[in-house]
Amino acid sequence: MLGRFQTVLLILVACSATVIAAPVSLFFDRDVSQAEFAAHDIALACKEKDLSVGLQGLARLKPLSGTQIVLADLSNNTIMDLFEKSKGSKLGTLQAEGFSIRVTKKGNNTTYWIIGADPAGTMYGGLELAEVVRVAGLKAVENVDQNPYMAMRGTKFNIPLDVRSPSYTDMCDAAQHNIAEMWSFAFWKEYIDALARYRFNYISCWNLHPFPSLVQVPEYPDVALKDVKRSTVQWKEHYDLEGTGFDAPEIINHVEILKRMTIDDKIAFWRRVMAYGKSRNVDFYFITWNIFVNGIEGKYGITDEADNPITRDYFRKSVKQMFITYPDLKGIGLTTGENMYGVSFEDKEDWAYDTYAQGVLDVAREQPGRKMTFVHRQHMAGALDIAEKFKPIIDHPDIEFIFSFKYAKAHVYSATTQPYHPGFVKDIQGEGNLKTIWTLRNDDVFYLRWGAPDFVREFIQNIPHDVSRGYYLGSDQYIWGREFLTREPESPRQIEIVKHWYQWMMWGRLGYDPTVSNERFTQILKAKYSDVDQAKLFTAWQEASMIYP
Structure with a gap:
């Protein structure tokens, strides 16, 4: 009898642990590849913060049900109706590839809405949320509107x-x-x-x-x-x-x-x-x-x-x-x-x-x-x-x-x-x-891992x-x-834009939004190189890169 009781108890504990381990529900349209890509990046970012995410289709979304992340675009009338009922702040005026992020709360329920002008905007909004989670945590996500500066x-x-x-x-x-x-x-x-x-x-x-x-x-x-x-x-x-x-x-x-x-x-x-x-x-x-x-x-x-x-x-x-x-x-x-x-x-x-x-x-x-x-x-x-x-x-x-x-x-x-x-x-x-x-x-x-956000931001503007x-x-x-010069390469060798990720990222990110701050770049460095002083790294990297210009 005791053994059976212990077994039942262990099952209950396991079920309870499962519930605790999956506090976030992420809803997206599985038929939209851009949304799916962003959803998986969000899930990975949450995992890094010890948050597991349950991925679900939009049809299963229920208003005010725990912690939720919703990925959709303006053409989804059902989701837009739910957002309107949530009393969230009015969305910004979105252009092609633009997005709005809104956070709505009621009691213990929080919903993070990523609304894109189109599937591309939904993807970029999801990638933005994933980055915020990675560098500062889910609770750091705030309302934001973004449209591309350069189309x-x-x-x-x-x-x-x-x-x-x-x-x-x-x-x-x-x-x-x-x-x-x-x-x-x-x-x-x-x-x-x-x-x-x-x-x-x-x-x-x-x-x-x-x-x-x-x-x-x-x-x-x-x-x-x-x-x-x-x-x-x-x-x-x-x-x-x-x-x-x-x-x-x-x-x-x-x-x-x-x-x-x-x-x-x-x-x-x-x-x-x-x-x-x-x-x-x-x-x-x-x-x-x-x-x-x-x-x-x-x-x-x-x-x-x-x-x-x-x-x-x-x-x-x-x-x-x-x-x-x-x-x-x-x-x-x-x-x-x-x-x-x-x-x-x-x-x-x-x-x-x-x-x-x-x-x-x-x-x-x-x-x-x-x-x-x-x-x-x-x-x-x-x-x-x-x-x-x-x-x-x-x-x-x-x-x-x-x-x-x-x-x-x-x-x-x-x-x-x-x-x-x-x-x-x-x-x-x-x-x-x-x-x-x-x-x-x-x-x-070509070989120097260049990285000076101030230069790129000013150049683009x-x-x-x-x-x-x-x-x-x-x-x-x-x-x-694919790079071919590293003496102790990874297998397979890195592709160049991943090896030189910082340089390529800033030219893309600042072309989309030149207001991305140095604070954000510093946070990104911290998330990637957690064992160094990220502020010193940001400054040193930028100043070393400016030797050439």
Whole structure:
């Protein structure tokens, strides 16, 4: 009898312990991947504070029932009705990707409401709450409204797809070590997850001529490349700075196969990657330099000559096929430079319009209602003339035309104010509603784990906001893929934006909200490096980083 009583008692104690161990109920829509991502980050943050969280669907939400966290967006009328009945403070005016956090209490019941303008806003609100929990605890969460300061916050990724589809600086060690990583879903999953947490929302993939590795053009089927290859050549120290000569015989005739893939395999891979990006509010763009035909090997009479009608047709069909093949591709862009020697400005823009612009317009006719972005880099080109030439693109209701401009040339860490843009800004201000994204190019800080929030905050706030759609941060002389230099590496090796997490996080976070305080950054450091004086670490890290600027 005593033994049976003890058994029952132990069961009751266990049940009681279970109740005590799970004091927080977290409600979210399991069909919304952005909300699910944030919910799991919240659960992990609570676990670090010895709070376990029960994850539940929104349909199970009951008003005033213990401690609750609710993730939803404005379109959920049921949740909005419950929030109204909770008598919480009125939500702020939310823009795309914005969110409100509200805390309502009655008796011993507390509900933390994360209400997004859309699924992206819900995700960012959830990530904000998770961070507050991680650095200060759940009870430190307060009412807050946030909207993105810069709408587009991206990375510049010179993507080394293959020796036959190189980027601008594929001769460097960083690129050669990362060709295989570009075909690893594990890499992209970790990279995209990190970008979402840092509040970046797009990746611009830069390549000389990516089409043979990404699509099969019906009119030019033999251009598509199978397998992923890397050259085994003994690389020289210096190569042409215009991107030419990367298809020299000594390079492309001595190769190794890194991964065997058909073009259908490659398409399936990149569809999966782009779909995953969409699930984290991270869009993909492909941007090219011109005119490069690496990987063509003389097929179909395609050359790098601007007056070759076959070349024009091939590029137009390739651009169209990119959008047809990838439903989650957000945009495409180009530079009319690097390899257009002897071509007049007018002829360069004629070529760009006949190829890239017409390809996008072809898609718009074939898929009415599909929203696309067209990026024209203002480099070796004039803004006003470009605007006139591309007026059909600019005027199209389904196409957003934006410029790209080198804001700090190649040296984003040179100063918080830059002198290069006033003339360009004046030009596009006079053309109505034209906008630009800014190239924030870092060709200086690769190995140093840089981190100075005051510099980044001031830099971003000095960018002319009225003509800005956003920015993208990256390098031409380095590939921010998976690191390859650490002497005692983790396994697998860290991806660069995780190794350099502090630098990348502040460029994303302060682009979304430049009011993020130094106190918050100090708290983040404390949560990550609990065994050091975080105030001293913050100051030392910032001052050491400012040696360069």
